[in-house]
Amino acid sequence: MVREIEFRDALREAMSDAMRDDKRVFLCGEEVAQYNGAYKVSRGMLEEFGPRRVIDTPISESGFAGMAIGAAMLGLRPIVEFMSWSFSLVAADPILNNAPKMLYMSGGQLGCPIVFRGNDGAGGQLGSTHSWCVESLYANVPGLKMIIPSNPYDAKGLLSSAIKDDNPVFCLESERMLALKGDVPEEAYDIPIGKAVVRRPGTDCTIVSFGRPVHFAMEAAETLAAEGIDCEVIDGRSIKPLDRETIAASVRKTNYCVVVDQSWSFSSVGSEVAAEVHRLCFDDLDNHVHRVHNDDVPAPYAWNLEQEMLPNTRKICEAVRACTYNA
Amino acid sequence: MAILAGSARLKEPTFGRQETMTMAPSTPPGDHSTPAAADAAPDTQDTVHGPASAAAYGQQPRVVAPRPLNSTPPPDTLKQWLRDMMLIREFEIRSMQAYQNKLAGGFLHVYNGQEAVAVGCIGAAKHKDPVVTAYRDHGHALARGMDPKVGMAELFGRIGGCAKGKGGSMHFFDANNQMYGGHGIVGAQTPLGAGLAFATKYEDEVINGGDNTRVSLCFLGDGAINQGAFHEALNLASVLSLPVIFVIENNGYSMGTATARGTAGAGHLEDKAIGYDMCSTTIDGMDVITVWQAMKPLIDWCREHSKPALVDMQCYRFKGHSMSDPRKYRSHDEEHGWESEDPIGRLANHLTETGAMTADDIKAMGKTIRGEIRAAVDWAKASPEPGIEELHHDVYTDTWGPYTGTSLPEFMQRRASDRGNG
Structure with missing residues (x-):
């Protein structure tokens, strides 16, 4: 039940x-x-x-x-x-x-x-x-x-x-x-580790995210849909193993990719996803992969600064627009 | 609670330590049949509350280690220990040679001089009692029954090694002999030792619904006692009542730093247990009989009461910290003093003096052992290097990406059939 x-x-x-x-x-x-x-x-x-x-x-x-x-x-x-x-x-x-x-x-x-x-x-x-x-x-x-x-x-x-x-x-x-x-x-069930899921199908740009920022990505996709950009949102669910296949299949369809990762950008999950998308989808991409991360600063206390630091909806929208400008 | 197991001989040489090394008991040894605080300690945490008031803070009675035995094991056991210690010594002599000949790489930390510790402690334990140690681990593995062939092959980085050449000198594992490593980071094995004890107790009591039957031996160097992990492990072992004995192999130096230079209270390391409501004792680790006499009742007590203990095992490493150590931080006189206490010589003397062995018997034993280790070296040399396919094997138990699974299930089956023996 x-x-x-x-x-x-x-x-x-x-x-x-x-x-x-x-x-x-x-x-x-x-x-x-x-x-x-x-x-x-x-x-x-x-x-x-x-x-x-x-x-x-x-x-x-x-x-x-x-x-x-x-x-x-x-x-x-x-x-x-x-x-x-x-x-x-x-x-x-x-x-x-x-x-x-x-x-x-x-x-x-x-x-x-x-x-x-x-x-x-x-x-x-x-x-x-x-x-x-x-x-x-x-x-x-x-x-x-x-x-x-x-x-x-x-x-x-x-x-x-x-x-x-x-x-x-x-x-x-x-x-x-x-x-x-x-x-x-109510009953027990397993979700296999290493399998991503498409949260929102779309045709124009793939947004890959993990954990809480998936919700920001979904919000951004709604905002962008109103502007005529139809995003496909992938919830990675696992970081290791990383489901490269699901991500690559989506990018081969949309030709654009934005990665949203709540950690800092340098040597990050986001940079790994970007590198893999470039490797697997080099000929399919119409722009380089764009990334949205925490700003590269220690997390601040003040509410407004913290919200600005996080990979929020506004930053995701900006990244998707910048990535797909030539579509 | 300070119990001197053995003579007061350890006053000299002193590693240049503080002169607080007098080994006379500071309080009379307790009667191990009625350990002071053991029965008062709660079995589960839910009976414990904070103090009712500041005045309620009071002195807890100390848990007292049991008295050492006066008896000596039968001659056949002593002969076996002599053989084990000579085997370890010969293994180390040949590993040093192999290292110099570049057959072995990485770091090499040999056990010469400390053989009585591993052999005496493991001799006092049961085979089903888990053992874990740091990187000076060859002696413990061999004392536990590891075939010297697979130990030597591990040093050589060959597929025949105990870890198929993936662990090296510092990471000797032998699951079938309840030897849980071989750990390279100083002090890191101490929480693991607490965890082994947690697991055996949990298996016995929660899963099988019986009494605790096993004690874990967690060896560490005197250099490890300043790591946070050591103190966290002691605290956890005490509050969770884990049957684990932390044996400090106190060889006087953490690498090149004399214990007293880096450790407060270096002259009475067993007192580290006081703050953790744990019983403790100090033992002459240069004499295997003394080690056994003190460890046997302590292990029995920990098993019976399912409680931890701490041991300051006084010993000396005859060689440097590792092969690159010129030992400039200590004097020849100090070294010679300790070499005259060689645990192998002491047991050999005991056996000849009591008529259990003749000098010729011991010579013959040495010859056999030299042959055995020579054969181990030859076997290790003949063992192939691990195939390149081993690179991605044993990273994960399952197969994905570049990873090709593991040989774990095979080992687990063997271990399951070995359980409960000893």
């Missing part, structure tokens, strides 16, 4: 379904148990699964991330909640040096089936230390997968796949979307 639930509830359903299904799955992180989750994602899970499987950790990201990795090496399937991916930076060594490399360094003897999840991107006037977009930093590392759902339906299906995956998966959520409502089936 399909009902309308919040993004956070969809995440919880994926975790709870997995924990009912497989005793090796457990959840740990700051305030996930007694407090019911700093953002109420894990609300009620302590009650259902008990303190041995829903584990409050101290504020000790490097420690508990590493501990969970050790547990995964031995065959458990941990879900590690970072209250914010901004806080994962102090756990960089375990999450980048241990988890994604264990299988390789051990010559295939030990896997690391683990999910790291939490809020990524600007939360709303949190200032620069709490507004990290880690996708471009972390996607650079071989051995991990990365998903970035933009709506409750995808959140449940992608996280469910992530927990079943035998590799480390980074799940990037957004504080600004946790209350977003959407239709989600």
